[in-house]
Amino acid sequence: RDPGRPRRLALLGATGSIGVSTLKVAAEHPGEYDVVALAGATNVKLLAKQAAAFRPAVLAVIDDARAAALAELLPAGYRPDILTGPAGYAALASAPEVDLVVSAIVGAAGLGPTLAAVAAGKIVALANKESLVLAGDLIRAAAAASGAVILPVDSEHNALFQALGGVGLPDLPLVEKLVLTASGGPFRCADRACLETVTPAMALAHPNWSMGPKISVDSATLMNKGLEVIEACRLYGLPVSQVDVVVHPQSIVHSLAQLHDGSLLAHLGPPDMRVAIAYCLGYPRRLSLAVPRVDLVKLAALTFEAPRDDDFPCLGLARQALCGGASHTVVLNAANEVAVDLFLTERLAFLDIPAAIAAALDAHAGQPLPDVATVADLDARVRRETADWAARRR
Ligand code: NAD
Numbered sequence: 001r002d003p004g005r006p007r008r009l010a011l012l013g014a015t016g017s018i019g020v021s022t023l024k025v026a027a028e029h030p031g032e033y034d035v036v037a038l039a040g041a042t043n044v045k046l047l048a049k050q051a052a053a054f055r056p057a058v059l060a061v062i063d064d065a066r067a068a069a070l071a072e073l074l075p076a077g078y079r080p081d082i083l084t085g086p087a088g089y090a091a092l093a094s095a096p097e098v099d100l101v102v103s104a105i106v107g108a109a110g111l112g113p114t115l116a117a118v119a120a121g122k123i124v125a126l127a128n129k130e131s132l133v134l135a136g137d138l139i140r141a142a143a144a145a146s147g148a149v150i151l152p153v154d155s156e157h158n159a160l161f162q163a164l165g166g167v168g169l170p171d172l173p174l175v176e177k178l179v180l181t182a183s184g185g186p187f188r189c190a191d192r193a194c195l196e197t198v199t200p201a202m203a204l205a206h207p208n209w210s211m212g213p214k215i216s217v218d219s220a221t222l223m224n225k226g227l228e229v230i231e232a233c234r235l236y237g238l239p240v241s242q243v244d245v246v247v248h249p250q251s252i253v254h255s256l257a258q259l260h261d262g263s264l265l266a267h268l269g270p271p272d273m274r275v276a277i278a279y280c281l282g283y284p285r286r287l288s289l290a291v292p293r294v295d296l297v298k299l300a301a302l303t304f305e306a307p308r309d310d311d312f313p314c315l316g317l318a319r320q321a322l323c324g325g326a327s328h329t330v331v332l333n334a335a336n337e338v339a340v341d342l343f344l345t346e347r348l349a350f351l352d353i354p355a356a357i358a359a360a361l362d363a364h365a366g367q368p369l370p371d372v373a374t375v376a377d378l379d380a381r382v383r384r385e386t387a388d389w390a391a392r393r394r
């Protein structure tokens with residue numbers, strides 16, 4: 001790439017929490033980024049507004065009806081290509097005129113476009129942790145073959161990437177273990193009786209981070225940290241025994257790497273995803289950013305405690321799935337996505353989320369996953385089985 005010209009960005013999940021934050025970072029550095037493609041699913045109003053501001057040549061939405069609605073909302077004289085569905089997202093993510101792809105679709109739907117970007121050798125700023133949970137091995141193999149660079153957007157993995165010095169992680173053999181920090185979510189101090197009465201509104205009210213609904217519920221169950229343990233193992237090729245979790249309610253220390261000499265390398269910063277996003281957009285340079293600075297004196301204390309494994313079984317289920325093998329983490333993710341969706345629409349109790357996942361894992365004997373089609377088949381089957389399980393539960 002000619003370093004003199006702007007870096008050309010494609011953004012998957014533009015209308016979500018990470019997508020909106022990404023465009024804020026790009027807007028703070030006019031002239032350095034050229035937003036060439038934006039993809040959303042159903043929120044065509046917001047996508048039209050973003051498109052009018054950044055004028056990308058390519059847009060993508062979930063279906064033809066949304067494409068027609070979107071075209072109606074665009075300003076006169078601006079006629080981008082509008083692609084649709086999974087094939088449209090994959091084409092947008094692998095187009096030759098794209099340098100860097102921000103992968104911020106939520107859930108398993110992010111896998112196909114992420115793999116397309118990786119196979120095309122892009123710089124991939126990866127927020128969609130579910131794709132690593134579904135097919136971490138396939139993604140790593142595709143990156144090795146294409147030369148794609150994967151930059152983790154997830155704050156914990158971004159923190160580790162920064163603390164350990166970036167791509168290649170030359171000192172990884174010196175790493176004794178990784179320590180992921182967790183806020184503990186909105187129910188960190190809630191007793192069992194309270195957990196039995198959790199509503200969607202209570203679960204969506206995260207104390208420190210403002211995020212999309214699915215990851216907010218995952219944070220409340222601690223499944224988010226479970227997915228992140230899997231994400232860390234898949235990114236760094238480490239066994240589960242080398243990834244610990246510690247609850248840190250202030251969300252200022254974003255994770256730590258413990259070395260063989262007892263050193264702990266950490267990354268600290270405000271709990272604002274723009275910091276991690278800016279690191280990825282600028283990489284290997286650093287961008288300035290107008291986020292609130294951490295006031296250590298005002299904070300006064302950073303505290304750490306052990307997760308409550310018995311009351312939040314999702315973290316243990318994720319470790320169990322990781323030990324079971326690649327297909328078990330597909331089962332874990334599919335059951336979780338269905339259970340979270342049912343919980344958000346008030347068709348499943350909060351504590352039945354881990355119960356649904358445990359049932360799916362118990363029913364799974366393990367299988368090889370040679371390609372994405374096999375992953376997709378297993379994902380679809382577990383979704384059906386979990387929906388049936390939940391229907392019987394009602
Ligand atoms: P969100 O719900 O706010 O946004 C999701 C985006 O994905 C939207 O643009 C939506 O249109 C799109 N989308 C949903 N279903 C789709 C489908 N089937 N096909 C194509 N597009 C689809 O979610 P978010 O909070 O921005 O999270 C996005 C991803 O980033 C998730 O994987 C999440 O785990 C990860 N992440 C988010 C945060 C955060 O602070 N929000 C932090 C770390 C990691």
Ligand code: MG
Pocket residue numbers: 154155156228
């Ligand atoms: Mg995270």
